[in-house]
Amino acid sequence: MGNVLAFCEFGDGALKASALSNLTFARAAAAAHGGEVIALLVGAGAAAAGPAAARYAGKVVTVEHGDLAAYLAETYAPVVARLAGDHGATVVTATATAVGKDLLPRVAALLDAGMASDISRLDGATQFTRPILAGNAYAQIEVTTPVICVTVRQSEFPQAEELGAAGEVVAADAGAVDALGARIDRVESQKSDRPELTSAKVVVSGGRGMQSGDNFKVLEELADLLGAAMGASRAATDAGMVPADWQVGQTGKIVAPNLYIAVAISGAIQHLAGMKGSKTIVAINKDPEAPIFQVADYGVVTTWEKAIPELVEEIKKLKASR
Amino acid sequence: MKILVPIKRVPDPELKVKIKDGAIDLSGASWVVNTFDEYAVETALRLRENAESGESHGEVVVVTIGPEDAAQQLRSALAMGADRAIRVDGEDRALDARVVAAALARVIEAEKPDLVVMGKQAVDGDANQVGQMLAGRLGWPQATFAATVELAADKGSLTVGREVDTGVEYKVVNLPAVLTVDLRVVAPTSVKNNITPASHSYGTGEGGPRYASLKGIMAAKKKPMEQKSLSDLGVDAAPAIKELGVFLPPARAAGQKVADIPTLVQKLADEAKAL
Ligand SMILES: Cc1cc2nc3c(=O)[nH]c(=O)nc-3n(C[C@H](O)[C@H](O)[C@H](O)COP(=O)(O)OP(=O)(O)OC[C@H]3O[C@@H](n4cnc5c(N)ncnc54)[C@H](O)[C@@H]3O)c2cc1C
Ligand SMILES: Nc1ncnc2c1ncn2[C@@H]1O[C@H](COP(=O)(O)O)[C@@H](O)[C@H]1O
Numbered sequence: 001m002g003n004v005l006a007f008c009e010f011g012d013g014a015l016k017a018s019a020l021s022n023l024t025f026a027r028a029a030a031a032a033h034g035g036e037v038i039a040l041l042v043g044a045g046a047a048a049a050g051p052a053a054a055r056y057a058g059k060v061v062t063v064e065h066g067d068l069a070a071y072l073a074e075t076y077a078p079v080v081a082r083l084a085g086d087h088g089a090t091v092v093t094a095t096a097t098a099v100g101k102d103l104l105p106r107v108a109a110l111l112d113a114g115m116a117s118d119i120s121r122l123d124g125a126t127q128f129t130r131p132i133l134a135g136n137a138y139a140q141i142e143v144t145t146p147v148i149c150v151t152v153r154q155s156e157f158p159q160a161e162e163l164g165a166a167g168e169v170v171a172a173d174a175g176a177v178d179a180l181g182a183r184i185d186r187v188e189s190q191k192s193d194r195p196e197l198t199s200a201k202v203v204v205s206g207g208r209g210m211q212s213g214d215n216f217k218v219l220e221e222l223a224d225l226l227g228a229a230m231g232a233s234r235a236a237t238d239a240g241m242v243p244a245d246w247q248v249g250q251t252g253k254i255v256a257p258n259l260y261i262a263v264a265i266s267g268a269i270q271h272l273a274g275m276k277g278s279k280t281i282v283a284i285n286k287d288p289e290a291p292i293f294q295v296a297d298y299g300v301v302t303t304w305e306k307a308i309p310e311l312v313e314e315i316k317k318l319k320a321s322r
Numbered sequence: 323m324k325i326l327v328p329i330k331r332v333p334d335p336e337l338k339v340k341i342k343d344g345a346i347d348l349s350g351a352s353w354v355v356n357t358f359d360e361y362a363v364e365t366a367l368r369l370r371e372n373a374e375s376g377e378s379h380g381e382v383v384v385v386t387i388g389p390e391d392a393a394q395q396l397r398s399a400l401a402m403g404a405d406r407a408i409r410v411d412g413e414d415r416a417l418d419a420r421v422v423a424a425a426l427a428r429v430i431e432a433e434k435p436d437l438v439v440m441g442k443q444a445v446d447g448d449a450n451q452v453g454q455m456l457a458g459r460l461g462w463p464q465a466t467f468a469a470t471v472e473l474a475a476d477k478g479s480l481t482v483g484r485e486v487d488t489g490v491e492y493k494v495v496n497l498p499a500v501l502t503v504d505l506r507v508v509a510p511t512s513v514k515n516n517i518t519p520a521s522h523s524y525g526t527g528e529g530g531p532r533y534a535s536l537k538g539i540m541a542a543k544k545k546p547m548e549q550k551s552l553s554d555l556g557v558d559a560a561p562a563i564k565e566l567g568v569f570l571p572p573a574r575a576a577g578q579k580v581a582d583i584p585t586l587v588q589k590l591a592d593e594a595k596a597l
Contacts, residue, residue, distance in 0.1 A: 073454065073457075073464055073466075074463050074464070077458060097487055098467070098484075098485070098486040098487045099486070099487075101450055101466075101467075102454060102464070102466050102467070103454075104454075105419065105450070105451040105452075105453075105454035105455045105458070106454040106455065106457060106458035106464065107458070108420070108451070108455060108458075109420075109423065109454070109455040109456075109457075109458030109459045110458050112420075113420075113562075114418065114420055114561075114562025114563050115419065115420075115449075115451055115455075115562075116563070117448070117449050117450055117451060118448065118450070127566065130448075131448065131571075132346075132446065132447055132448050132568070133335070133339050133346070133445070133446060133448070134335065134445065134448065135571065136339045136570075136571070137339050137341065137346065137568055137569065137570055137571070138568065138569050138570075138571060139447075139565055139567070139568050140565070140566040140567045140568070140569075141563050141564060141565055141566060142563070142564040142566055143562055143563055143564075144561075144562050144563075144564060145420075145562045179463075180461070180462070180463045180495075180496070181463060181479075181495070181496035182463040182464075182465075182493060182494065182495045182496070182499075183493070183494050184491055184492065184493055184494075185481060185492040185493065185494050186491075186492050187486075187488070187489055187490070187491045187492070188489050188490045188492075189488045189489025189490070190489065198487075226597075234505065235528075238505075238506065238509070238528050243489065244469065244485045244489075244490065244506070245485065245486070245487060245488060245489055245490075247485075250445075250448075251442075251443075251504060251505050253487075258596055259590070259594075259596040259597075269335075276571070276574070279594075279596070280590070280594045280596040281574075281577070282586065282590070288579075293577070293579065294577075295574050295577070296577045297574075297575075297577040297578070297594065298577060298578060298579075298580055298586055298589055298590065298594070299577060299578070299579045299580070300579070300580055300581075300582070300583065300586055301579060302582075302583075307583055310583040310584075311583050311586070311587065314583055314584055314586075314587040315587060315597065318587055318591055318597060
């Protein structure tokens with residue numbers, strides 16, 4: 001018997017899509033452990049987002065405190081670890097986002113828990129499947145500690161549906177907060193109206209063959225026509241053509257949209273690791289030998305200069321005909 | 323300044339994965355330093371040197387927990403320019419992040435470095451755990467997934483550019499701290515130490531870790547390498563993670579090349595129902 005404490009990221013008064021994937025896992029884990037799901041919201045706006053979260057979990061715990069306004073592993077990990085104890089959690093879980101990956105191993109250290117990272121499947125109360133070797137293999141593992149920490153791969157767990165009745169929301173104390181001198185100096189980000197890369201249904205990605213950031217504009221036109229998120233290979237992000245947070249792959253974001261369009265990307269294993277799970281993959285590349293064609297459902301051997309404007313026109317025609 | 327760099331040996335990530343008896347077949351594997359750990363060694367060297375005069379402003383100690391053969395990967399790091407190595411004896415398969423973090427914590431209590439620089443992730447197990455666990459155990463601040471690092475002039479803190487989901491976050495941590503590094507930390511101007519002139523560029527293009535020179539390789543043979551056991555360190559070596567089996571992902575069905583864009587759009591609409 002044990003409960004599942006699910007650390008949930010939120011924004012603008014609602015849970016993020018990544019948190020809803022975490023809750024899908026949390027429900028299955030709670031069933032396996034004979035306990036309940038407790039969604040944990042920490043940070044500025046946690047109390048306000050509580051009722052929205054309660055549509056997805058029987059119990060929601062919110063922690064709000066001036067010193068916990070923005071995420072820091074140093075201050076959040078002790079809060080999560082303490083609440084895991086207070087609420088009888090045998091599983092502590094988060095999504096494998098930048099925050100989840102930074103936070104959960106630190107929580108595991110405080111709980112002396114074993115941890116399963118970036119899991120793709122729950123196989124039993126203490127058994128999990130997870131990708132290893134950049135997704136070139138999967139391992140089935142068992143975690144033998146009394147408390148288990150888990151991060152879940154968002155693309156492998158669908159978003160949780162709302163429950164029939166809303167759960168209860170309780171506020172918890174922050175306790176003593178010590179950042180150990182760590183602080184965030186600033187965050188540089190570019191606002192975008194496009195869907196989030198990790199939950200988008202369509203992704204358009206460009207690689208080194210795009211040659212410049214300016215040339216990405218044609219891909220962005222295609223993306224906007226499809227309601228798609230923009231992605232990129234490491235070569236394109238490294239060269240500064242596009243922001244680093246567009247990178248798809250082993251060390252970028254893992255995506256599994258309905259449709260992934262790879263343009264001027266060769267298909268290195270580290271890139272494939274981030275998009276192989278997509279339902280339909282399209283590759284546009286001028287090199288017929290490019291490895292991307294081995295995973296693509298549909299490949300066109302041509303240049304982007306020629307292909308993309310034509311693709312935009314054809315899709316417009318298709319839309320007009322419907 | 324004393325910097326400790328934990329490194330792990332991994333099977334060459336460029337080679338094809340084979341499975342035998344429900345586990346990754348490591349017979350005949352060729353072992354290399356984990357990619358991100360090579361970047362960590364490079365970062366540590368950049369943090370402690372004056373790249374233009376060549377003088378050293380501190381010590382870099384590399385540590386691995388691994389079998390006897392892992393001494394080779396320690397030698398590779400010494401050949402790049404690290405000063406001394408420690409090997410804690412352990413079998414690759416019997417180690418998990420919790421055990422490794424416990425062992426590293428003991429080494430750190432003894433060595434008292436100002437900074438620990440390590441890879442964000444071992445590219446075999448892809449756990450991405452040890453750095454954060456270690457920082458948690460030590461009660462030290464952590465700066466993970468670093469793309470840029472700047473050491474303050476007073477050497478008391480680091481400002482670390484971290485690639486997060488929504489952009490780049492600049493986090494300041496006081497030393498001692500644990501730093502884990504990501505790909506772009508080896509770009510030509512990613513590491514600043516207020517010793518090397520700020521205008522200095524480590525190579526061009528994507529940059530990368532330095533190669534060992536012939537002189538470096540010769541020198542590495544004479545650099546000290548200490549040996550310890552997990553029981554010397556008082557670490558309980560019982561892993562929390564048991565591997566039950568390994569399997570290959572299902573292969574994707576063979577795709578097709580289509581002749582032109584109108585055909586592509588028609589197939590995406592009618593066949594794949596993706597438009
Ligand atoms: C530890 C590690 C982690 C990594 N993690 C990642 C990761 O997360 N994500 C990632 O993407 N990479 C990652 N990489 C890098 C990866 O190995 C490749 O170097 C990278 O993916 C290559 O990017 P690319 O396909 O854009 O460039 P290239 O390999 O240079 O390919 C460019 C392609 O564009 C085509 N092309 C050129 N001009 C045109 C044109 N006019 N029209 C059409 N096609 C054209 C070429 O035929 C070629 O196939 C990682 C590497 C390491 C070592
Ligand atoms: N056996 C080991 N010996 C020394 N350092 C290790 C070992 N295993 C992991 N590490 C360090 O921990 C980092 C993260 O590894 P992991 O959490 O296993 O993905 C690696 O990049 C190394 O710096």
